[in-house]
Amino acid sequence: MTAAAVACTGLAYAFGDTRAVDGLDLTVAEGEVFGLLGPNGAGKTTAIRCITTLLPVPSGMVAVFGQDAAGDRMAVRRLLGYVPQQLSADQNLTGRENVALFARVFDVPRRERAERVAQALGAVDLTDAADRLAGTYSGGMVRRLELAQALVSAPRLLILDEPTIGLDPIARTSVWEHITAVREATGMTVLVTTHYMDEADQYCDRVALMHRGRIRALGTPTELRKGLGTRRGAAPTDPLPSLEDVFRDVAGSGLDDSSGDFRDVRSTRRTAQRVG
Known part of the structure; x- marks a missing residue:
C-alpha cells in the first residue's frame, strides 16, 4: 500500500500559552491538490512549518511519504x-x-544542476x-521564480x-497555470494554503x-458547498452556496484575539506589498 503524501496524527504545537495547532489529524493523498484553508491564526502556517521540518514536532506524528518528520528531517526535506x-x-x-542556489542547497548533483535549473x-x-x-x-514573475526554486529538486x-498573495488576477492565474502544468507532467502532490476561495474551488x-x-470540515469543494446547502434547507434547484x-x-x-502571531501577519503584509 502506498504511503500518503502527508499524514498528521494528533499534531500539536504551542507558542507559550497559545495552542496554535491542537491535535491536528490530516491526510493528503499522493497526486492530489489539497487546500488547507482557514482564517488568520487558524494554525495553517504552523502546521505547514511542522510538515516541512522548519518547526519540531513536539506532540503527535507527521510523516511525508512514510518518512518521519521528527526522526528523519533530511529524508523529508x-x-x-x-x-x-x-x-x-x-533581488541582487x-x-x-x-534557482542555481536552491539547486545547491537541495543537493542536486553537480553534473545535473545546469540542466535542472534550465528545466525549472x-x-x-x-x-x-x-x-x-x-x-x-x-x-507575478517573482512568485514564478520562487516556484522554480521549489521545483529544481x-x-x-x-x-x-x-503562493499568490498580493498578485493581480492575471498574475494569479498565470502562477496556477504553471503549477497545474508541472503537476500534470510529473504527478507531483500539491499542498496549498490560500485565502482566495475561488482558487481553492477551482484548483x-x-x-x-x-x-x-x-480541522472543522473536509471534502471536495463541491461536497462542502452541497453540505452547507443541505444544512440551510436549500431546494435541489437552488444555486449552491460558495x-x-x-x-x-x-x-x-x-x-x-487568542490566536495568531503578529509576526506572521506582519510578514504576510510585507510580502503582499513587495509583490503587489
Whole structure:
C-alpha cells in the first residue's frame, strides 16, 4: 500500500500559552491538490512549518511519504519543495542564480544542476528573463521564480503557503497555470494554503477548513458547498452556496484575539506589498 503524501496524527504545537495547532489529524493523498484553508491564526502556517521540518514536532506524528518528520528531517526535506509566504528570492541575483542556489542547497548533483535549473525556469516560463536581476521582475514573475526554486529538486510534494498573495488576477492565474502544468507532467502532490476561495474551488481536489488549530470540515469543494446547502434547507434547484460561504459558516468572523502571531501577519503584509 502506498504511503500518503502527508499524514498528521494528533499534531500539536504551542507558542507559550497559545495552542496554535491542537491535535491536528490530516491526510493528503499522493497526486492530489489539497487546500488547507482557514482564517488568520487558524494554525495553517504552523502546521505547514511542522510538515516541512522548519518547526519540531513536539506532540503527535507527521510523516511525508512514510518518512518521519521528527526522526528523519533530511529524508523529508529531500522529498519536498516549499514556497513560503515570505519572499525567498534574492533581488541582487539573477533568476538563474537564484534557482542555481536552491539547486545547491537541495543537493542536486553537480553534473545535473545546469540542466535542472534550465528545466525549472522553463517550466514557469522564465527562460527569457533568466539572466536578469530578480529585482527587475514583476510581482507575478517573482512568485514564478520562487516556484522554480521549489521545483529544481524535482520534489514529490510541493507545499505552497499563500503562493499568490498580493498578485493581480492575471498574475494569479498565470502562477496556477504553471503549477497545474508541472503537476500534470510529473504527478507531483500539491499542498496549498490560500485565502482566495475561488482558487481553492477551482484548483483543489479536496480542501480542509481549519479553525483554532483543528480541522472543522473536509471534502471536495463541491461536497462542502452541497453540505452547507443541505444544512440551510436549500431546494435541489437552488444555486449552491460558495466556498466562501462554507468558510464563513465554519470560521464565523475568523477574529480571535487568542490566536495568531503578529509576526506572521506582519510578514504576510510585507510580502503582499513587495509583490503587489
